[in-house]
Amino acid sequence: xxxxxxxxxxxxxxxxxxxxxxxxxxxxxxxxxxxxxxxxxxxxxxxxxxxxxxxxxxxxxxxxxxxxxxxxxxxxxxxxxxxxxxxxxxxxxxxxxxxxxxxxxxxxxxxxxxxxxxxxxxxxxxxxxxxxxxxxxxxxxxxxxxxxxxxxxxxxxxxxxxxxxxxxxxxxxxxxxxxxxxxxxxxxxxxxxxxxxxxxxxxxxxxxxxxxxxxxxxxxxxxxxxxxxxxxxxxxxxxxxxxxxxxxxxxxx
Numbered sequence: 001x002x003x004x005x006x007x008x009x010x011x012x013x014x015x016x017x018x019x020x021x022x023x024x025x026x027x028x029x030x031x032x033x034x035x036x037x038x039x040x041x042x043x044x045x046x047x048x049x050x051x052x053x054x055x056x057x058x059x060x061x062x063x064x065x066x067x068x069x070x071x072x073x074x075x076x077x078x079x080x081x082x083x084x085x086x087x088x089x090x091x092x093x094x095x096x097x098x099x100x101x102x103x104x105x106x107x108x109x110x111x112x113x114x115x116x117x118x119x120x121x122x123x124x125x126x127x128x129x130x131x132x133x134x135x136x137x138x139x140x141x142x143x144x145x146x147x148x149x150x151x152x153x154x155x156x157x158x159x160x161x162x163x164x165x166x167x168x169x170x171x172x173x174x175x176x177x178x179x180x181x182x183x184x185x186x187x188x189x190x191x192x193x194x195x196x197x198x199x200x201x202x203x204x205x206x207x208x209x210x211x212x213x214x215x216x217x218x219x220x221x222x223x224x225x226x227x228x229x230x231x232x233x234x235x236x237x238x239x240x241x242x243x244x245x246x247x248x249x250x251x252x253x
Contacts (some may be wrong), residue, residue: 019215088149
C-alpha cells in the first residue's frame with residue numbers, strides 16, 4: 001500500500017479538515033478523508049486507516065467538551081446508530097454504497113438549500129430549540145450509523161437532525177462529539193471481524209496521528225470566533241457542500 005507525495009499532502013489536509021470539522025462544526029466535513037484517500041488506495045484500506053484517527057480525535061474532543069453534551073438527544077440517537085452500524089457491517093463488501101451515498105448527498109443538499117433560502121430565517125437557521133419527533137431522531141441516528149460504517153460519512157444525517165433541533169452552539173458541537181465517539185468505538189469490533197486492519201493501515205494511521213491535536217485545536221478556535229447565528233448558517237452551508245461531495249462521489253463511482 002503506497003501513496004505518492006501528492007497523496008500524502010491531500011490526505012493530511014483532509015485529516016486536518018476532519019479535525020476542524022469534528023471539533024468546530026459538528027462533523028459537517030468529517031467524511032472527506034476516505035474519498036480523498038481512495039484516489040490512491042482501495043476504499044476498504046482507506047476506512048481502516050481513518051478509523052483509529054477518528055477515535056483519537058473523539059478522545060481529544062470528549063476531554064474538551066465533557067459536561068456539555070445533550071444526553072437526552074444521545075439516548076435516542078446512539079441506540080439507533082448502533083443498529084445502523086450493524087446493518088452497515090453486514091452490507092460492507094456485499095452491496096455497493098453508490099446509491100446510499102447518492103441519496104444521502106441529495107437529501108443533504110435539499111435540506112441545506114431549504115434552510116438557507118427560507119425567508120423566515122429566525123425559525124430555520126438559528127439557536128432556537130425546535131421539537132422534533134423521536135422517530136425522526138431514530139431515523140437520522142440509524143442512517144448516520146449505516147453510512148458511517150461504509151465510509152465514515154455519518155456527519156450529514158446527524159447534522160440534518162441537530163440543525164433541525166436548533167440547539168445552542170456549544171451543546172450542538174458537544175452532542176455531535178460524544179455521538180461520534182460512541183459510534184466510532186462501536187465500529188472497531190466490526191472492522192476487526194471484517195479483517196480490515198493490517199500492518200500497513202495501522203502504520204499509516206500512526207504517521208497521520210500527529211495531525212489530530214492540530215485539527216481539533218483549530219476547530220475549537222474557529223468555534224470561539226464564530227457568533228451563534230453565523231455558526232448555524234456556516235454549518236448549514238457546510239452540510240450542503242458535503243452533500244454535493246457525496247453526489248460527486250456517487251456519480252464518479
